[in-house]
């Protein structure tokens with residue numbers, strides 16, 4: 001790996017930038033590895049990176065059925081925040097937010113983490129009460145979150161319409177200043193490049209088709225489209241496809257996969273300074289560095305692996321956006337797309353061991369796992385290296401669906417993540 | 418938007434008239450007090466979530482109001498069939 005630095009940049013300028021090597025070499029699978037990660041999304045690549053960097057396990061492969069970052073990592077609206085209500089959630093998501101800080105330096109790759117602030121709008125009395133409760137709970141957990149009056153909301157985000165006559169009046173908002181966005185592709189590429197430099201093999205276009213278990217039930221290796229690979233430590237980070245991969249090991253999971261859509265407008269000059277979320281009217285928006293308005297829609301009501309959703313979902317979202325931001329009513333939309341998100345019954349992720357020895361899982365991030373990317377990678381690596389969860393992800397075990405210790409953040413966080 | 422054939426109204430209607438009801442043919446416990454934690458987990462939370470044929474419930478909320486079952490392919494979203502509640506799994 002050739003480091004990105006001012007010095008190297010100037011050097012390369014003299015030879016028309018012909019000397020930069022590929023970010024990561026394409027590798028053929030070896031016969032065996034010390035650890036395998038299934039799924040090269042941000043989470044899986046992050047886990048491989050931290051396995052190599054923090055725990056010295058470098059004989060690692062990341063196996064991806066498509067192209068790296070082509071799953072939800074490359075399809076999401078990149079909102080980062082950690083102002084969750086419950087202690088378990090605040091610890092988990094804030095662990096990630098702390099890692100976002102400094103990640104560009106750590107990876108030597110600009111992931112464009114932008115702390116532009118996430119403003120969550122309150123439209124009714126229930127919202128006001130629930131957001132204030134969140135703010136107090138967050139403060140106790142050392143997570144920043146503050147209450148803004150409608151005028152302060154308008155000052156923070158000028159395109160907002162705060163007149164009391166709108167259909168969804170703005171009664172105030174909760175602002176997390178450390179929240180914001182990052183560049184999704186860069187996150188995947190940055191982790192892939194840094195992991196590969198530490199010796200990790202990244203194997204794309206190679207679906208895992210089976211998980212082989214020995215007589216004692218423990219994992220022995222994985223079957224792939226490019227042959228069998230022996231490995232006693234397998235971490236599955238396959239998002240929407242997790243149920244399918246787990247079935248290969250004989251496990252039924254508390255997961256359902258739903259289409260979730262997003263869309264972007266034609267690019268315009270900088271006009272939208274922060275991220276605005278409105279859970280009550282089901283809309284959230286930010287502006288990308290390219291100038292597009294990035295808009296998140298809702299999930300379809302039915303489970304699907306189609307990677308596309310229905311138009312009436314998009315229509316509903318745009319109606320809400322136009323209501324809150326009348327200045328955007330004449331904007332044209334450029335593209336819509338969908339991803340498949342894996343949703344658990346309590347809307348909190350599952351991150352830890354499984355009943356199968358040597359098999360670990362990171363899934364259930366549903367509509368909101370991008371913000372957790374560095375944290376999830378780090379904690380999956382920790383869990384695989386120690387064969388024990390870290391205390392931050394210990395509550396996110398599978399057993400909770402048996403013993404009833406759910407982390408019901410869905411009820412707490414309303415809809416969007 | 419899906420077009421869904423309601424087996425009661427005997428008509429294909431747009432999806433917005435319907436509400437999805439989750440996986441079908443998950444039987445309620447007959448004698449709940451005898452259920453173990455494992456059985457509750459299975460009943461409440463474990464879902465087959467297949468890629469391909471999926472048995473699922475729909476309710477024609479803005480039509481006849483009745484629940485029925487369907488078989489849909491979760492890759493193409495095409496309905497194979499819909500049938501009345503109480504009929505055997507297709």
Ligand SMILES: Cc1cc2nc3c(=O)[nH]c(=O)nc-3n(C[C@H](O)[C@H](O)[C@H](O)COP(=O)(O)OP(=O)(O)OC[C@H]3O[C@@H](n4cnc5c(N)ncnc54)[C@H](O)[C@@H]3O)c2cc1C
Pocket residue numbers: 038039040041042043044063064065066067068069070071072073074075076077078079080206207208209237238239240241242245260261262296337338339340341365366367368369370371372417
């Ligand atoms: C439209 C949309 C908007 C979103 N907005 C936000 C947001 O604003 N903020 C936020 O925090 N989160 C958001 N999310 C959620 C977020 O994208 C995900 O939670 C997160 O990216 C999951 O990362 P991952 O690495 O686990 O999954 P992915 O990036 O999906 O990676 C999983 C990988 O596993 C691979 N795979 C699957 N099966 C196999 C197999 N058998 N063999 C090999 N490889 C396999 C897939 O090809 C895929 O590349 C959004 C999601 C969507 C779809």
Ligand SMILES: [Zn+2]
Pocket residue numbers: 423424425426427477480481482483
């Ligand atoms: Zn009907």
